[in-house]
Amino acid sequence: MVAADGARSPLRDLAGIAVSERDTGHVGLVTTVRVAAPHGEVARQAFLPGGPLAFLPLAMDGDEQHCSIVWSTSPAEAERLAGLERKALGEALAAAIDHRLGEVTVLDEAVGFPLVQRHAERYTLPGFALVGDAAHGIHPLAGQGVNLGLMDAAVLAEELLAARQRGVMLGDERVLARYARRRRGDNAGMLALMDGFRLLFGARHPALSLARNLGMSGVDRLVPLKRLLLQQATGQRGRLPASCR
Numbered sequence: 579m580v581a582a583d584g585a586r587s588p589l590r591d592l593a594g595i596a597v598s599e600r601d602t603g604h605v606g607l608v609t610t611v612r613v614a615a616p617h618g619e620v621a622r623q624a625f626l627p628g629g630p631l632a633f634l635p636l637a638m639d640g641d642e643q644h645c646s647i648v649w650s651t652s653p654a655e656a657e658r659l660a661g662l663e664r665k666a667l668g669e670a671l672a673a674a675i676d677h678r679l680g681e682v683t684v685l686d687e688a689v690g691f692p693l694v695q696r697h698a699e700r701y702t703l704p705g706f707a708l709v710g711d712a713a714h715g716i717h718p719l720a721g722q723g724v725n726l727g728l729m730d731a732a733v734l735a736e737e738l739l740a741a742r743q744r745g746v747m748l749g750d751e752r753v754l755a756r757y758a759r760r761r762r763g764d765n766a767g768m769l770a771l772m773d774g775f776r777l778l779f780g781a782r783h784p785a786l787s788l789a790r791n792l793g794m795s796g797v798d799r800l801v802p803l804k805r806l807l808l809q810q811a812t813g814q815r816g817r818l819p820a821s822c823r
């Protein structure tokens with residue numbers, strides 16, 4: 579049985595697998611907008627003092643330019659933003675991204691989701707495996723949630739296919755443990771990285787703010803480091819399953 583039933587996985591609970599949870603202190607406010615300037619199929623993120631704001635381009639027929647918005651901020655600020663008239667929210671969004679995409683028209687109701695980082699204490703039991711958000715939930719600031727889940731699925735499939743070729747039972751604990759070994763460390767690393775980014779970008783202490791500013795401009799200037807981070811985030815590093823290479 580493969581449990582791919584999301585962050586509140588009922589199957590994980592039925593299997594009695596504990597999960598560590600940490601509230602990030604952020605709510606992710608989500609809506610869809612039309613932007614006046616071409617987004618060029620580029621995802622943009624503004625690191626605001628209250629938390630990151632992402633404009634994620636949506637594929638559309640025709641000339642209209644739509645984006646999905648994820649604005650991570652404090653619960654109180656998210657509630658305030660969600661309570662704004664659509665016109666005022668559009669203006670706030672346009673200003674928050676320095677008007678780089680021109681006028682912003684809000685098309686949907688803005689809905690907030692509490693952002694909780696989660697990690698299951700184990701990924702497998704005999705005959706049972708967790709994948710995706712059932713295994714781990716990550717702050718959306720780097721847009722990695724879906725990638726991590728796809729990677730879990732690909733690695734699990736690779737290990738199950740290899741087991742079948744060796745004539746081993748698919749639910750065998752050792753087969754599933756290979757999957758867990760290959761994924762748990764990577765996912766834990768990404769969760770820790772997102773925590774670090776969130777703390778760094780949310781910091782109000784002047785020394786941390788300075789470190790953040792130096793750090794980001796530093797990363798921007800250091801092409802090899804930037805390439806390394808990009809490769810990590812896009813899954814081009816590490817021992818990838820064949821289907822992800």
Ligand SMILES: Cc1cc2nc3c(=O)[nH]c(=O)nc-3n(C[C@H](O)[C@H](O)[C@H](O)COP(=O)(O)OP(=O)(O)OC[C@H]3O[C@@H](n4cnc5c(N)ncnc54)[C@H](O)[C@@H]3O)c2cc1C
Pocket residue numbers: 582583584585588606607608634648691709710711712718720721722723724725727
């Ligand atoms: C505000 C916010 C913004 C995000 N932004 C991004 C982003 O920009 N990029 C990104 O990559 N990720 C983002 N994520 C994370 C991303 O949404 C998740 O990582 C991803 O959806 C996890 O996929 P999943 O299939 O594991 O779980 P889910 O997408 O949660 O799917 C689980 C499915 O299982 C179903 N299910 C549950 N119980 C049962 C049952 N008993 N029987 C049948 N079906 C059941 C559910 O209905 C659901 O359809 C964001 C998350 C949030 C909350």
